[in-house]
Amino acid sequence: MKTALVLVLVAVGSVVFHLLSPWWWTPIASNWHYIDGTIEITFWITGVVFTAIVLFTAYCVWRFRHREGNVADYKPENKRLEGWLTIATAVGVAAMLAPGLVVWAHFVTVPDDATEVEVLGQQWQWSYRLPGQDGKLGTASTQAITPENPFGIHGDDPAGKDDVLIQGGELHLPVDKPVKLLLRAVDTLHDFYVPQFRAKMDMIPGSVTYYWFTPTRTGTFEALCAELCGTGHPYMRGIVIVDAQADYDAWLAQQATYSQVSALPGRAGREVAAAK
Numbered sequence: 001m002k003t004a005l006v007l008v009l010v011a012v013g014s015v016v017f018h019l020l021s022p023w024w025w026t027p028i029a030s031n032w033h034y035i036d037g038t039i040e041i042t043f044w045i046t047g048v049v050f051t052a053i054v055l056f057t058a059y060c061v062w063r064f065r066h067r068e069g070n071v072a073d074y075k076p077e078n079k080r081l082e083g084w085l086t087i088a089t090a091v092g093v094a095a096m097l098a099p100g101l102v103v104w105a106h107f108v109t110v111p112d113d114a115t116e117v118e119v120l121g122q123q124w125q126w127s128y129r130l131p132g133q134d135g136k137l138g139t140a141s142t143q144a145i146t147p148e149n150p151f152g153i154h155g156d157d158p159a160g161k162d163d164v165l166i167q168g169g170e171l172h173l174p175v176d177k178p179v180k181l182l183l184r185a186v187d188t189l190h191d192f193y194v195p196q197f198r199a200k201m202d203m204i205p206g207s208v209t210y211y212w213f214t215p216t217r218t219g220t221f222e223a224l225c226a227e228l229c230g231t232g233h234p235y236m237r238g239i240v241i242v243d244a245q246a247d248y249d250a251w252l253a254q255q256a257t258y259s260q261v262s263a264l265p266g267r268a269g270r271e272v273a274a275a276k
Contacts, residue, residue, distance in 0.1 A: 034103040036198065128169075139153075140152045164256070185205045190225050
């Protein structure tokens with residue numbers, strides 16, 4: 001009887017904690033409200049199933065408790081029950097997967113007018129590369145990275161000459177404009193994550209991953225690494241500032257380009273990119 005009561009308290013307490021808990025998501029600042037909806041659907045399905053199973057277990061503990069004269073009836077198989085459990089489980093899993101697949105289709109379908117911005121992750125800082133006046137990023141590769149060329153930009157690609165370089169500084173983005181983040185890692189796994197944007201993706205050395213979003217409100221947001229990347233992982237943070245278009249244009253005009261940085265001596269060039 002006491003065990004059944006404890007199980008009931010666990011079920012009820014879990015529901016109450018969920019409803020009254022002060023923890024919830026940060027206010028959303030992008031177009032990915034679909035992510036919140038998918039998580040809420042998952043919470044409801046798993047919450048209902050968890051509560052039902054715990055309460056059913058409590059009922060069985062109470063209903064089939066030991067009593068004088070009762071003899072246990074051992075039934076190793078019940079095809080009807082197993083069939084219903086299989087169907088119910090399949091329906092529940094499909095109900096959780098279906099919304100996620102719909103959202104994933106949106107997540108990987110980048111709008112044609114999205115601006116490409118490169119995020120470079122390395123232990124333990126973020127660096128960024130934005131297109132210049134030509135609107136295109138030059139080609140780059142990890143193999144081409146040197147102390148004088150920390151982004152690994154291919155010098156023979158004319159599209160990279162006006163690329164804007166920001167090494168260890170703040171990333172600015174214009175509000176209400178879609179952006180496609182190209183994610184590269186230099187040394188190990190990283191994950192560029194801004195909680196308010198509800199979007200993130202692993203960064204894999206030797207590959208370029210991506211996701212896109214549209215910032216929907218101006219403000220200053222903290223970028224985190226959401227993949228354990230070494231002893232300095234907790235300190236791998238950055239700042240993303242969403243500006244009105246005029247403020248963004250003014251900021252962008254002050255940044256150093258690849259041609260400007262590469263024209264300076266190695267250390268001086270890196271310092272210019274970082275200071276800007």
